[in-house]
Structure formats: C-alpha cells, structure tokens
C-alpha cells in the first residue's frame with residue numbers, strides 16, 4: 001500500500017494518538033511501548049486479517065489508524 005510505504009518514521013514516532021489508541025493490542029494480549037512499535041505491530045496486513053477472523057474490527061478503528069498514517073506521510077520532494 002502506497003500510503004504505508006511512504007510513511008516518515010520520524011513523524012510516526014511523534015504521533016501520540018497512535019500510542020493512545022493502539023498502545024495495547026487486546027487481540028495479541030500485548031503492550032506496545034513506543035509509537036514505532038505500535039505502527040510496526042499493527043501495520044502488517046496479516047495482523048488485521050488475523051484479527052478480523054476472530055473479532056469484528058470496527059471501520060472506525062481502521063479509519064483512526066489510517067488517519068494517523070496519512071498524517072505521517074513524507075514530505076513530497078520537488
């Protein structure tokens with residue numbers, strides 16, 4: 001996904017909303033301590049599809065995550 005490959009990790013590390021909203025993954029029973037960990041934990045598509053097999057994930061949650069990703073895009077060069 002292009003949005004994800006274009007993410008600026010420095011911005012991700014300052015995106016506290018990610019940590020607040022997704023810092024605990026109830027599906028994996030795991031606590032994530034930094035924004036980077038949150039991002040790397042939630043981003044793989046297998047993770048989302050694994051969750052979806054067991055729990056209905058609301059579109060709202062997905063939207064919040066994707067908004068964070070959008071806010072953390074690299075500046076377009078040129």
Ligand SMILES: [Zn+2]
Pocket residue numbers: 025027028029030041047
């Ligand atoms: Zn998880």
